[in-house]
Amino acid sequence: MTPALGDVSTVAIVGGGVAGALLAIHLLSASRTVRVRLIERGAAVGRGLAYGACAPHHLNNARTSRMDARLPVSFATWLEAQGAAEDFAPRARFGDYIEDCLQDAILRAGGRLRIIRGEAIDIVTAPSRCVALADGRRIAADVVALATGHAAPAPLLIPGAADGLIANDPWRSEAFADLAPTAPVLIAGTGLSMVDAIMTLNARGHVGDITAVSRRGLLPQTHAAATPDAGLNLIAAGRTPLRALRHVRRIVRHAESAGHPWQCVLDAARSQAQAVWSRWSDAHKRQFMRHLAPFWNTHRHRAPQPLAQTLADMISDGRLRVLAGSIAQINRFGARQEALIRLRRSSHIATIAVDRVLNCTGAARFPESGDGLLRRLVERGIADVDALGLRTVNCALGPRHGVPSTWLYAVGPLTVSEYGDVTAAPEIAAQTEALARTLALRTPDVTLGAEPLGSRALEVLRRAL
Numbered sequence: 001m002t003p004a005l006g007d008v009s010t011v012a013i014v015g016g017g018v019a020g021a022l023l024a025i026h027l028l029s030a031s032r033t034v035r036v037r038l039i040e041r042g043a044a045v046g047r048g049l050a051y052g053a054c055a056p057h058h059l060n061n062a063r064t065s066r067m068d069a070r071l072p073v074s075f076a077t078w079l080e081a082q083g084a085a086e087d088f089a090p091r092a093r094f095g096d097y098i099e100d101c102l103q104d105a106i107l108r109a110g111g112r113l114r115i116i117r118g119e120a121i122d123i124v125t126a127p128s129r130c131v132a133l134a135d136g137r138r139i140a141a142d143v144v145a146l147a148t149g150h151a152a153p154a155p156l157l158i159p160g161a162a163d164g165l166i167a168n169d170p171w172r173s174e175a176f177a178d179l180a181p182t183a184p185v186l187i188a189g190t191g192l193s194m195v196d197a198i199m200t201l202n203a204r205g206h207v208g209d210i211t212a213v214s215r216r217g218l219l220p221q222t223h224a225a226a227t228p229d230a231g232l233n234l235i236a237a238g239r240t241p242l243r244a245l246r247h248v249r250r251i252v253r254h255a256e257s258a259g260h261p262w263q264c265v266l267d268a269a270r271s272q273a274q275a276v277w278s279r280w281s282d283a284h285k286r287q288f289m290r291h292l293a294p295f296w297n298t299h300r301h302r303a304p305q306p307l308a309q310t311l312a313d314m315i316s317d318g319r320l321r322v323l324a325g326s327i328a329q330i331n332r333f334g335a336r337q338e339a340l341i342r343l344r345r346s347s348h349i350a351t352i353a354v355d356r357v358l359n360c361t362g363a364a365r366f367p368e369s370g371d372g373l374l375r376r377l378v379e380r381g382i383a384d385v386d387a388l389g390l391r392t393v394n395c396a397l398g399p400r401h402g403v404p405s406t407w408l409y410a411v412g413p414l415t416v417s418e419y420g421d422v423t424a425a426p427e428i429a430a431q432t433e434a435l436a437r438t439l440a441l442r443t444p445d446v447t448l449g450a451e452p453l454g455s456r457a458l459e460v461l462r463r464a465l
Helices: 018-030 048-052 075-081 091-109 192-203 241-257 263-279 282-300 305-317 372-379 412-419 425-440 453-464
Strands: 010-014 035-040 113-117 120-124 130-133 138-140 143-146 185-188 210-214 320-333 336-343 349-353 356-359 408-410
Touching: 010 018, 010 130, 010 138, 018 035, 018 048, 018 091, 018 412, 018 425, 035 130, 048 091, 075 091, 091 113, 120 372, 185 192, 192 210, 192 305, 210 336, 241 263, 241 282, 263 282, 263 412, 305 320, 320 349, 408 412, 412 425
Parallel strands: 010 035, 010 143, 035 113, 143 408, 185 210, 185 356, 210 320
Antiparallel strands: 120 130, 130 138, 320 336, 336 349
């Protein structure tokens, strides 16, 4: 039995990062009457982890032309208005852009959008629906959308590690505190978070040896020059992960024979990835995550050429070493500490001196993330989980009895089980715009379409100048 859909007057969004901000903006555009309560526990709104805890040396991992947030003024146009057109812009710039667009939405909403500072700890369903905050406040809402974004990495537990050796949050300045310029550093993880950590070390004047280790020792691939999309029909050909892999490889060979780089094929696959993922069985999804996801991630989420060149130079100079393996333990000899690295497919154990271990293993998925709000929802049967995380249907959370919720939704990385790759701004923008239009159909006065571009676009551009 399908539950009845109630009217939507107020939407509470838990999480004020990029996903939450974009959902708020799209909701206000799609409906002239809906009220939005954007709940954020941090100081910044519209930035999240990726675009908030960053420095000028942290660059977007996608070209400016591909950072499509589906807003009246594109990121590229906004940058040009500031005289700062860049192929790979600093990530903080994109955060500025989203924050600017959100402020414009607040001004135009006439009080319909309120930003509420506080930490959401529970969702109360009776006698009336509301979000409970840690300080005791309750925010009434007809619909609640969870947009809490990426969780912190799961804590590293390394036998023998002394207190203070492991920095589990590489985005905090404390991770690099009291670190001597020549100190040997060990990084757990070899993806884009590792690249960010190395750029931060370099910016702080660090010149010591760096060792990065992950299970396969795969580094992010590099962006090629801008190329046209390749002809790719992954939806029809990718009925299983193995078939998808074979099809992509075949198209890559064709592209390279025509003088095009493999990157153009992966860019084409990106636009079809969610549709392919949705057609796979749960067993196929688990198969992909176990065997192919590391390779997809390093080819799909690539490093800008300047950063990739920095890594290559450091490897060539011997300052950076990348290993495939796992950190077995830490041995202490007085004030000196050594890490034992168990190398992949080898009986050899590598020993390296280490003064700091940076945890760059990537965001933890629920339930490993330990999110208290999600845990309470699952314990009460309001939400459910599968092998990949929260179970959703068109962003609606699915409780244990299998009927999708009509009032509780999730967007962004929380929906990886349903959507697969939903971590970058363009995918999140498309998802939040679609959910906003769905919810707008249940509001008393529906606009179903963005406001005319003229006034909004001009205002955002005026604020950018």
